[in-house]
Amino acid sequence: MSEPESAQDFHATRLEDSSSGEDDTDMHESVKHQEQDECPPSTNTNTGAATSNEYDEDEWRENEFENPPVDGNMRVVASHYNELKESGRTERVKSRIFHMRNFNNWIKSQLISEYIKRIKTNQRMGDPMRVLDMCCGKGGDLLKWEKAMITHLICTDIAEVSVEQCKRRYEDIIRRAEHSKFAHKFTAEFFACDSTLVRLRERFKDPSLKLNLVSCQFAFHYSFESLTQADCMVRNAAECLQPGGFFIATIPDAFEIMKRLRASPNGRSFGNEVYNIEFCSDTNPPPFFGAKYQFHLEGVVDCPEFLVHFPTLEKLCRKYGLKLERKTTFADYFKENMDNGRNLLQRMSGLETVYPNRVGNDEQYEHIKRYCKGNTGRPYGSLSKSEWEATTLYLVCAFRKCKNTWDSQGKPVFEFD
Numbered sequence: 012m013s014e015p016e017s018a019q020d021f022h023a024t025r026l027e028d029s030s031s032g033e034d035d036t037d038m039h040e041s042v043k044h045q046e047q048d049e050c051p052p053s054t055n056t057n058t059g060a061a062t063s064n065e066y067d068e069d070e071w072r073e074n075e076f077e078n079p080p081v082d083g084n085m086r087v088v089a090s091h092y093n094e095l096k097e098s099g100r101t102e103r104v105k106s107r108i109f110h111m112r113n114f115n116n117w118i119k120s121q122l123i124s125e126y127i128k129r130i131k132t133n134q135r136m137g138d139p140m141r142v143l144d145m146c147c148g149k150g151g152d153l154l155k156w157e158k159a160m161i162t163h164l165i166c167t168d169i170a171e172v173s174v175e176q177c178k179r180r181y182e183d184i185i186r187r188a189e190h191s192k193f194a195h196k197f198t199a200e201f202f203a204c205d206s207t208l209v210r211l212r213e214r215f216k217d218p219s220l221k222l223n224l225v226s227c228q229f230a231f232h233y234s235f236e237s238l239t240q241a242d243c244m245v246r247n248a249a250e251c252l253q254p255g256g257f258f259i260a261t262i263p264d265a266f267e268i269m270k271r272l273r274a275s276p277n278g279r280s281f282g283n284e285v286y287n288i289e290f291c292s293d294t295n296p297p298p299f300f301g302a303k304y305q306f307h308l309e310g311v312v313d314c315p316e317f318l319v320h321f322p323t324l325e326k327l328c329r330k331y332g333l334k335l336e337r338k339t340t341f342a343d344y345f346k347e348n349m350d351n352g353r354n355l356l357q358r359m360s361g362l363e364t365v366y367p368n369r370v371g372n373d374e375q376y377e378h379i380k381r382y383c384k385g386n387t388g389r390p391y392g393s394l395s396k397s398e399w400e401a402t403t404l405y406l407v408c409a410f411r412k413c414k415n416t417w418d419s420q421g422k423p424v425f426e427f428d
C-alpha cells in the first residue's frame with residue numbers, strides 16, 4: 012500500500028486496514044474538524060427514551076423453577092457471529108447505521124478510558140494493567156486497549172472465527188508497534204469458549220492471574236437465558252478481579268425495551284427502519300430469566316437475546332463481591348461525556364454532519380430544523396431519528412470489586428463500603 016499523502020488519506024487508509032469495522036479512530040489526531048453543535052434527536056423530539064429508571068417488580072415474574080438453557084440458542088448466536096461477513100469501509104459508510112455504530116464505539120471508548128483512569132489513580136508507576144475482554148468479538152476494542160497502555164489482555168468469545176480474527180488483528184498491531192518507537196506493546200492470549208458455561212480462569216495461561224478490569228461489551232445479555240448461565244458469567248467477571256478492579260459492560264436496557272413494548276400497537280414487537288425487536292416469550296409479565304426476543308439490527312445482528320432484569324443482575328453481582336458503581340442510559344452517558352469527549356466523537360464520525368437547509372421534509376432530521384432556530388446555513392452533528400432510537404436501547408454499567416475477609420467455612424465475606 013502506498014504512503015498516504017494527507018491526514019485525510021491517512022484516516023481513510025487506516026480505516027480500510029481495519030478488519031471489523033468497529034475500529035477506533037482515536038489515533039488520528041490530525042483529521043480536520045468542522046465547527047458544529049451536537050444535536051441528537053433527544054434534544055427536541057420524543058424518541059420514547061425512558062425518563063424514569065424505576066422497575067415495577069409486579070411487572071416481572073420470578074422464575075419458579077430453573078429454566079435449563081436451550082442448547083440451540085447459544086449455537087445460533089455463535090454461528091450468527093461466526094458467519095458475519097466483514098464489510099469494507101465503502102460499504103460501512105453507505106450503511107444507514109454507520110454513524111450509530113461509530114457513536115456506540117465512542118461510548119465504549121469513553122467507558123473504557125473512564126475506568127482505566129480510575130484504576131490508574133490507585134496504582135503505582137509500573138504496576139501491571141491486566142484486562143479480560145469477555146465476548147471480545149473480532150477485536151473491535153483492541154486499539155482501545157493499546158491506547159489505554161495495558162500490559163496484558165485476555166480475549167475470549169464463543170465464536171471461534173471471531174477469536175481467530177481478533178488474534179490476527181492483535182498480531183498486526185504488535186507488528187506495527189515493532190516498527191514504531193512510540194507504539195505501546197502488550198501481551199495477549201486468546202481462546203474460544205462459552206462464558207456462560209465454562210469457568211474462564213481455568214483456561215487462562217496463569218489461572219492465579221489477578222485482573223484490573225473485565226469488559227463485556229454488547230454481549231452480557233446473552234447470559235440471561237437462565238440463572239445458571241447468568242451466574243456463571245458474573246462469576247467469570249468477578250472472580251479474578253483484584254479488589255478495587257472494575258467490571259464494565261454495555262447491555263440493552265430492559266426497562267426501556269419493556270416501555271416501548273407496552274406502547275407498541277401489537278404488544279409483541281416494535282422497531283423502525285434500522286432495528287426490530289420481536290418477543291418470543293410471554294411478557295405478561297416477563298420472567299427474570301429467559302425473557303427471549305429476536306433482535307434485528309440492520310446488517311449486523313439477527314439473533315435471539317434476553318432481557319436483563321437489572322435488580323437481579325445487581326443481586327448476582329453482590330454475591331461475587333461486585334458493587335454497582337454506575338448504571339447510565341446511553342442518552343445520559345452521551346450528555347455526561349459530551350464536554351470531554353467532543354473531539355474524539357468527531358474524529359470517530361460518531362455523529363453525522365447535517366445542514367438544516369438541506370434536510371427538506373426528511374422526518375429523520377426534523378429535530379435539527381427545530382433545534383437550529385432559523386440558523387439553517389451552519390452544520391450540526393446528529394444521528395437520524397431511527398439511529399437514535401436504536402442506540403438509546405442501551406445502557407452502560409460498572410461494578411467495583413470489593414475487599415473480602417473469610418468466614419469459618421472458608422467463604423468470602425465482602426466489605427461493600
Ligand SMILES: C[S@@+](CC[C@H](N)C(=O)[O-])C[C@H]1O[C@@H](n2cnc3c(N)ncnc32)[C@H](O)[C@@H]1O
Nearest residue numbers: 092146147148151168169170205206228230233
Ligand atoms: C455484539 S457482539 C460484541 C463484540 C465485542 N464485544 C464488541 O463490542 O465489538 C456480541 C459478541 O458476544 C459473543 N457471545 C455471545 N454469547 C456468548 C457466550 N455465551 N460466550 C462468549 N461469547 C458470547 C458473540 O459471539 C459476539 O462476538
